[in-house]
Amino acid sequence: MAEWWFMEPDAFHAFIRELGERFMLYAPARRDGIVTFTFVENHEDVELSKRPFTSPKAAFLPQTEVLLKFSLRGERVHLSPAQRPESPIAVVGIRPCEAGALKLLDPVFSSPPEDVHYTLRRENALLVGFACTSPERWCFCTSLGSSPFDEDGLDVLLVEVSGGYCALAVTERGRRALEVVRDMLRKADEALLGEIEERRRQAERAMKTLDVERFIARLEDMGDDPIWEEIAARCIGCGICTYLCPTCYCFDIQDEAGLTSGRRVRVWDSCMYPEYTLEASGHNPRPKRVHRVKNRIYHKFRWYVDLFGLVGCVGCGRCAEHCPVNVDIKEIISEVVRR
Amino acid sequence: MIDEGRMREVARDLLASGEVDCVIGYARGSVWYRARPVAISDPDKVDMLIFNPFCMQNLATWLKFEMKENGGLQGKYGVVAKGCTARALIQMMQENGISTDDVYTIGVPCPGMVDPRKLGDDVLAMEDARVTLAGERVVVEGERRKVFSRDDVLHETCLLCRYPTPPLYDVLIGEGIEGRPAEDKNLAHLESLPAEERAKYWEDAFSRCIRCYACRNACPLCYCDGCALECLDPQWVYRSVEVSENTLYHLIRAYHLTGRCVECGSCEFSCPADVPLMELNRKMARDVERMFNYVPGMDPKAKPLLGAYDPRDPEGFIL
Known part of the structure; x- marks a missing residue:
């Protein structure tokens, strides 16, 4: 299953558009000049080139979440609990370190008493990762057991290559997601595999390791x-x-x-x-x-x-x-x- | 640029003679395009002090942390003060927040600070570099050399600055420089927009706010003991991060800084979400100046705007 598929920019957009049909898209998008992780309505707004200043944790743990509404009706207090999480979320452009971060949040929210607001969102989500081909100077994921191309915790890993992207289905869920645009993909050839490997090495080399x-x-x-x-x-x-x-x-x-x-x-x-x-x-x-x-x-x-x-x-x-x-x-x- | 050697000498003498207990200044950051505040009480450590085009934070702010955490200032402080820093100190003196005896102002004429974000990602990617301001140019020398126009890379608030030299100081490092403010095109543009468009502009800006309170905390004049925002009963502003509460938060700050803001830009610099806070502060400052002929932070003996009355004050808003 661990096969790399090449997609041209058109195929990439088709992929995200298709995801948008079945998931709520949460992705980096430019808002008034600043790139932030946000729910995007239009798949064309997704912008992978710059890492957002926010992390994607808010997709699962919103900064503000209504748990309960209450009102006084005559002598009675009326309570209405919050709606259970909506449609499943696809996080597009999540970096490997951020997928690792979600795995750190999981034990907190799934330990009893389970926080269903978080865990339901998390269980139904699809994580389409974006490999860091040029890590920021502030990054040090390789010192913490991860790496800029780490696929652990993701469903799909995308790598930017010349002429488009290469996609790796990491999980069965990821494979099914890519299946939808199957006829727009072609298997990555030796040259592309070599390019991915080279970019991976370059990214890892660029990072200093801390003890x-x-x-x-x-x-x-x-x-x-x-x-x-x-x-x-x-x-x-x-x-x-x-x-x-x-x-x-x-x-x-x-x-x-x-x-x-x-x-x-x-x-x-x-x-x-x-x-x-x-x-x-x-x-x-x-x-x-x-x-x-x-x-x-x-x-x-x-x-x-x-x-x-x-x-x-x-x-x-x-x-x-x-x-x-x-x-x-x-x-x-x-x-x-x-x- | 200012003579760092002279600044260090002054700091060393002040500490060694016991004239001050602590000097608040700037030190090198962990990367070349950041500087950081530092508090030094050992005269042997003054060589840490620097003054480069990344010394954006207003150091008067650090007095408030001393006051809040230690129940008042602990001795006398030497403060490395750009024009805006000195004005913040003066404003605090006017308000009896600090007394003139609390600080020794080490004035530094400020040619303006460079906004790293305006240098571009390729320049910031350089491992190391040195940045100098030379007249109209900003020169970045690292693995590569790049020259920018001052107008393109300085913080907007610095381009608009009228008081680069402290209005008041105990010592001035080097020669004072005259302010030569640019035209405030952004504010003029905003004022020219119809109300609905202005409302939309601010709604977009405030909806980006993540309510980290960096603007308030970096502000030298947000030093109230017990901030309205922390009050739980009544809770003036809910903690919910949404446009209505965010707007309320920023409007409360803007009103509380009206006639007090010295336009140092620390709030906008500290904001991770690019909220144009200084446009709001400048709007209030220009209105105050026009209506009451008042500029804050210029004279420690002047009365604060809200504590002063002049029969010529406009009263068109009184029914």
């Missing part, structure tokens, strides 16, 4: 190291790193109510906000930025490991790329390993 294992081990006795104060001193405590992170999953549940009706919503939360740990008494166990910065790193690289045996970071580097004060996770890893 994450040593980093994790060093964290054990670095809780009081001055490095955290140094980093926190410049942190502005915004939510960029956590909101753009494909593996951060914290949320809050709030009631938004008027006089006679309202709704209960789940919204993303961020451990970088002081309110995140603020207790009703007024006490805050993580009162300063240094506590919050340290928590973010330790959650991903220690506590997630303890809980699930997995590292809670996939090396996409978005947190560093978009940090307005240049808190750079790659630099932190190298620095801690060096100390």
